[in-house]
Amino acid sequence: MAGEHDDVPRMRAVAPATGRPLGTVAVAGPREVQAAVRESGEVQRLWAQLRLADRARYMARAAQAVIDEAPELVELVGAEQGRPRAEVEIGELLPAVETLQWLAENGPQILAGERAGISRVLHPLTRARWTYEPLGVVAVLGPAAEPFATPLGDVAVALMAGNGVVLKPSPHGALAGERIARVFARAGLPEGLLQVVHGHAATGGALVEAPGVAQVRFTGSAVAGGKVLEACARGVKRVVAELGGKDAAIVCADAQVPRAAQGIAWAAFTNAGQSGGSVERVYVLQEVAEPFLAALTERARSLRVGDPADPATEIGPLVGGERLHRLTELLEEAVALGATIHCGGPREVAGLSGAFCAPVVLTGVPPGARMAREEVPGPVVAVTVVAREEDAIAAVNDADLGLGASVWTADRYKGQRIARELRVGMVWMNHHLVARSAPQLPWGGVRGSGIGRARGAIALRTCAEPKVITWDPGAAGAFWWFPYDAALARTGRAVAQLRSARDADREAAWREGVPSVLSVAARTLRSARGHRRRARLAASPGASRRPD
Template identity: 35%
Template sequence: MQIKDRLFIGGRFVEPATASTLDVVSPATEEVIGRTPEARPEDIDRAVTAARRAFDEGPWPRMPLAERIEVLRRFRDAYASRLRETATLLSSEVGSPITWSTRAQAGAPIGVLDYFLALAPEFAWEREVPGATGPVLIRQEPVGVVAAIVAWNAPHFITFSKLGPALVAGCPVILKVSPENALSSYIIAESAAEAGLPEGVLSVLPADREPSAYLSRHPGVDKVAFTGSVDAGKAIMASAAANLARVTLELGGKSAALILEDTDLDRAIPALMPHLIPNNGQVCISMTRVLAPRSRYDEVVDRLAEQFRAMVVGDPLAPVTTVGPLVSERQRERVEGYIAKGVAEGARLVVGGGRPAHLDKGWYVEPTLFADVDNSMTIAREEIFGPVVVVIPFDDDEDAIRISNDSDYGLHGSVFSSDEQRALAVAARLRTGNVGVNGGGIAFNAPFGGFKKSGIGREFGPEGLQAYLETKSVYTTTRH
């Protein structure tokens, strides 16, 4: 049981404004494992005031880039030194299998920060173009105070996808974390304090939805960067619009994996499996729609069923576990509701669909595979955010493209084929921000984001840094 009694505001641990607290509950044991203060509007006001002062008057945005990078390298090293602790705590909070947590929950944030620290010295902070009266200097300047509002599913990875470029750009950040991850957020705050970030540059505030809404509409915020659900993204965008604050929204997905008729399944199925229900299916880029040709449909379903039955469901801290519990009882009820709806609408339950018989505690759902699914069914259209995958038949490549694009979302996807040129041709026609050919995943040096309701803007790559910058043109006069 960890008890925290202070909030990290403007670079210092201070008394919270109220006695409001948040309990962190283990999804594996259903027991309270920690308690932290909950940030309220008064705390947010203090954080915004400190960030405004840091941006308007402080050294951070005016510091030479090399000095800013040096501070951030200390931050990176302090955080990296606690990788094992971070992975263990996030598995305890979220239910992520420890092997996935070590790599993606705790390891990936270090890679994100490393990328932006390497990019910064090479980035075109200033360039010159000819103008009517003389050269025009085009400069990139920090956008201002950033509110980073992050989801609970991969909180540190999501955090550093925003912190990395924002801090490199010279922006102070107010980080709002979800109640489910309130404990692990202190590792970020303590690492920043150890690194000596200047006053006001970072605040870390655990809070629920009401304070999030207050932060997103705060007049002292210049940009809101959010990762979460579509509905929450719409609300945040509406709130930010009151101040014309810039927004980056990374929202949901219902990604499709297209298995073309000529695919070598001995290679494709092992390559596809890590992308179906990573983190117990609680990942926005999960490829939860598998599209299979009718001529090989039963073969694909049987291969996937074999893999699903082999998954080990259990304690997220056990190295053998491949599927842990969902983050909360509420989330399990939501997923079970979708499974029931799939059965009611006529889908065939091939594997799973219930709670593991060998576990009497924890918010577990068995890895679940549906076949005979039509793309119009609820389980094929809505983001379930749990260990549920549907297999949809198609007639030919044109039909596969049509079904894949028949979605409100457009975040990720993949195309499998023994002919890479064929796969590339299909991938080019998918309305999604990211597509894998014979695989999946993301790269920190390439822009990541979605089409349609999957979001606005891009993270990672140079585009991810540009999202935290404003462009200024300075017109000069040639002297003769």
């Protein structure tokens, strides 16, 4: 992005592969951000009154809008991100359609609320249920390298739950953010309910701290995410944050080595290694280490780096030159500390000015290297040979980030055992998802990878507030209402003893507590008769209010 001199500050979107200008968007200051939050909140009050089935129809129409606009979206997102067109089709458009259609089909049932069966000991006549009430306005801050499906899904989840939304796309995905708004506009979404604001850190900070924002849904770096979490803590705001990962793959001795190498190569290098769940570490058992490393290196060398508009290209440019600079620093430090690069590295592509990097496979990265602990913004994977599965588990758990991991094995039960021991939010066996392509499943990590989940039923419910609603017939007051006396205290003790697991306690309750229980029950019944008598008198013709 680059600024342009104008009455309104603007950002310029450029294609990372060529530097070609793609368009401009207006930059929102604090005043514009607050106005967007206010307008969304005003429309949200009406949107919240819609039935769940009606909101679901908007999701279905939005899915159809994505399908109808697919050719334009593929070209726009591919150009703005520098992604191969096949990746945009499969990694951006299909997940967006899947998410919207899943919300349309399942959202009403998930948010319908439930009846609650409560204890009849203290609440003998009470009926209870809970419903899900919208929060208000939700702020969505999108990532740099997954600019369409990821924020669109967060927007859709918040809308389905009855909220208004203010979307701030990444500066690297500004035009994709505008197309998200257009998709929902084509679906007939009420005007003003979804707002889009553009800018850099200052705009994001103003949105997070805006008084009318009830929840923030953030996807991005750990550094930026830490600031978002601090701001939400100060403002006592709900937050769902994915702060990236240092995803790992464990290749067991019984794994199908060719398939594991193929799958891990895709998980490490798709989207030029910039997805939130990209594999950056591989721990391979020594029995299969040599053939696995050979197969992975061969696959990495075969991937075509070049113009993302070419259908044959598999690795496009990084979304910004600053990413290549950081990646180069990490590689140089790792090599200086003893690591070996088997293939790949920064590369120039004839006729293109973008920041390209051919897929990198390393071995021997020491634990003290930053590459071993920090997220790498590009197509880089470090392979480490281990003697035992326990060593691989310990190494995966040693990282500060815990988004996802994969286990490659022919033994399902062994895979499940390893999965239980991994301190991550998601474990894939013989596969690895790098982004939110399965809307039915909760997406998110533990420890430094964030808070909350971005997909699945839990994501919908965290965009709403549970509200408990109960009904009592009003025939009598509860037996523990005033006045207090010794009989009420003994009744409470007797009821607790009757629920004891010890026979002696239950016998003591029957022996010593029955008189008190009968006394309190009689008092409650007399109160009930009094309530009914007064109700009949009040309802009789000509009844008048008498002074106490």
